[in-house]
Amino acid sequence: MKKAAVLGSPISHSFSPRLHHYWLEKHQLEGNYEAIDTPKHMLAERLAMLKEAGYKGVNLTLPLKQAVIPLLDNLSETAQKIGAVNLVTFKQGEMNGDNTDAYGFIQNVKSHPSWSDKSLTHAVILGAGGASRAVIAGLQHAGAKQISLLNRTHEKAKQLTEEFSVVTALPWEKRSEALSEASLLANCTSLGMMGENPLDLSIDKLPVNALVTDIVYNPLETILLRKAKERGNPVVDGLGMLIHQAVPAFEAFYGIKVEADEKLRHGLITTKL
Ligand code: ATR
DSSP: OEEEEEEESSOTTOSHHHHHHHHHHHTTOOEEEEEEEOOGGGHHHHHHHHHHTTOOEEEEOTTOTTTTGGGOSEEOHHHHHHTOOSEEEEETTEEEEEOOHHHHHHHHHHTSTTOOGGGGSOEEEEOOSHHHHHHHHHHHHHTOSOEEEEESSHHHHHHHHHHOTTEEEEEGGGTTGGGGGOSEEEEOSSTTSTTSOOOOOOOTTSOTTOEEEESOOSSSSOHHHHHHHHTTOOEEOTHHHHHHHHHHHHHHHHSOOOOOOHHHHHHHHTTOO
């Protein structure tokens, strides 16, 4: 039986076991996928133990995505660029780190019927944390021509202009004006998430054909997405990114290419999985 897990702390809220078990059942595979609470100081020991026990690999979530890097034998180019790892595979006694978040973001926005290469003309990204790094890496790799980045702490946005050639940093105070020529808008801050402050943003200047997405998926329809939808913009919620990032992980663990189908999404939303 092929075994895999997601490690993090806290971990009980993770959707990953439900995602992977849905696909295991759908494809009638004998496999297991569990959530194992793992604080940072236990990561090295936990990985060694799971490798020894014949696990195929693990997904990582907070607070382990960066902490794992010094423990790995190999790091993919994407993970290196993003500076974070969400997938570790064990092969021939070695630990390999990869990152599928950038892929998840791109696949999610591409799945919208109104997506076209024009969406890559000018992306506006809010936030410059870990999630933002993956989104920028995904957009740059997909061929984005221009990315305007706005972050409350301007220094962090400026730092990213040095790492990603298509990025221009603009002051956080300019976030509403910066939308006037956008073809894509992505909220990569934690604002708008349940229990967090709302995102204070006027989207009046945003072209009505610009695609709007939010990495926040709790609530599924953030205020940003609702406002965008009401004025006619195409919108993509953040749950799809979570589902799509798991697709290459599933293939790495169990050897099968799976689909982010509607039944899975519906099951996650209604918690019927
Ligand atoms: P993640 O890994 O999800 O990206 P993170 O690295 O903690 O999480 O990043 C959170 C992002 O939300 C950051 O861009 C943060 O801005 P700062 O870099 O200035 O901290 C942004 N953010 C969080 N709270 C915010 C607030 N009240 N106003 C504006 N931006 C906020």
